[in-house]
Amino acid sequence: MAEDMVTAAKDEAVAERLAAEALIVDVDGYEGPLDLLLTLARTQKVDLLKISVLKLAEQYLAFVEHAKTLRIELAADYLVMAAWLAFLKSRLLLPPEPGDDGPSADELAAHLAYQLERLQAMRDAAAKLMARDQRGKDFFVRGQIEVVERTRKVTWTATLLDLMQAYARIRTRDDFRPFVMDRKDVFTMEEALERLKPLVGYAGEWTDLMSYLPEGWELDPVRRRSATAATFAASLELVKAGKIRLRQPETFAPIQIRASEPGHG
């Protein structure tokens, strides 16, 4: 008798350990922290409304600890839940601070218990629903719909899903088109080169590079930026070709250019 009890206790300890390990191994099988909490809550073997949230918090935190030692990556929401439960646990253990006007620890715990009960209730409801007789499996519709060829009228049909998908398709069509730069506000280096080449021949004196921007482009910031970059890049090309010289007196000072051989076209 006593031996039986010892064996039983041992079996139980083994079973508990196996259960804990099974939980860990199965971590991918959980549909989020609430699902895991529900599984843990069941090990308390009490009505969900009578669950010890404190104990549950400890179980959950132990689970997360254990997962860490096993180097199992837990998704962020599991860790968020762990942080929240650690907070709840401390609130449950400590007397409320005076002047604390947020929800009490008991209220938070009660809500968690409610969420678990509600999730369990929905699972049960889902199971009951799926256990019902189902069309095409337990009961059947007329196999031979009668068609009497008499009046032939075509009606057109579409589902709401068709409608929404069509709209979605139209509204997102542009997202799918190959990426093309909107060229309206882009001044290319080739264009800048074209513009700069004939002009620099006359630049015997050092002149501000910015004075070579195409007309009108210096007003709009977007166009100005594009034109500046293109003109600068073009000027570097011309330096490389030995056509012009480039200087900048100091950092952020205006960049100046002049023809390398004044007068040379």
Place this chain on the structure above:
Amino acid sequence: MAEHDEDLARPEESLFEAPPEGEQERMVEAILFAAAEPVSVAELNARMPHGADAATALERLRKRYEGRGVNVVRIAEAWAIRTAPDLGFLMQKETVETRKLSRAAIETLAIIAYHQPVTRAEIEEIRGVSVSRGTIDQLLEMEWIRFGRRRMTPGRPVTFIVTPGFLDHFGLESTRDLPGLRDLRAAGLLDNRPPPGFGLDEREEDEEETPDMFEENEAEDG
């Protein structure tokens, strides 16, 4: 069939006399047999001769088929003939392999059925996990759920409700017949209970335009 109090069809009301009750029952029988999908009383009336009363004929027909191999069943506002569920075993040949629904899809479906109209955020709050895109899509495609009215809360989120096709599939007359619904409601498990500290239940405000009263409810596990 014996009641012939048919002075209903007074000549000044209609040029055509309504068919006798027995005939009306035959007509309803023929129409329901021929159609695979449920037929509404309005449609029955529209298809039957002038003066016929489909609702009465239907009731008689329903009684007649009680206990038979096929039964007259009600689905939302419409009626259909379906084989008796206890004879499903004979029908293996007709069984169509329905796509296996994932656990997430089944739970989502149940939550929509029991909580409808329900928003995506509410489904996620109940399940404690985000609803994957494919899940709602799949249920929409099966025509078991559809979009309901928008919730009159900030963001005006769309809601989901179940369809008559859902009721038909699970042999339900209406969502009121969902298994265990009354107990769940009595236990408060179908309430939209906000987490403590969030004060007002947003559903209470439903009707009024409450533009930006409060941030989303989802902040709770932050």
Place this chain on the structure above:
Amino acid sequence: MAEHDEDLARPEESLFEAPPEGEQERMVEAILFAAAEPVSVAELNARMPHGADAATALERLRKRYEGRGVNVVRIAEAWAIRTAPDLGFLMQKETVETRKLSRAAIETLAIIAYHQPVTRAEIEEIRGVSVSRGTIDQLLEMEWIRFGRRRMTPGRPVTFIVTPGFLDHFGLESTRDLPGLRDLRAAGLLDNRPPPGFGLDEREEDEEETPDMFEENEAEDG
């Protein structure tokens, strides 16, 4: 119904007792109802429990349906349930042929639903292709769209709006219940992420009665 001469099912023939006659009749009834093709007696026997006598049950069922709205009829060597010949006139509605709307039509309809009131030029701008006359005519004929007020712009173009018939078909209470782009995306109906700035759900913006606000909504594509 009363004939109980059931010593047919002799114990040495079968370990299982044949179902009572009434049950056999129910079974034949359900099988004939659900079958897509006429069923032969041999097949009925094969599908029914051991010891059942389909031929007898069939004969009883045939008698039962004599004079009803549907009858049990023999077609070549097999049996089926068919509408009584005199009620064929009720089946007219079953001959209606339903076809899916063309892509052009559904897109045009979607644009009208989401942007109403909307002119033809605007529809073409959104679709990026011209809208054929036939498409608009078809939607008008189906009574899913109708003419709205004329737009007070040069040329005073007519606008199109959707009808109550449209709302009814799609199970909507109002076009405001149409899910916005964000909802579509959430439901997994849109696969791509929008570029920044595109993500605004314009459905949110047109809550107020803004009859001619159309132009703003389109600007994002530009």
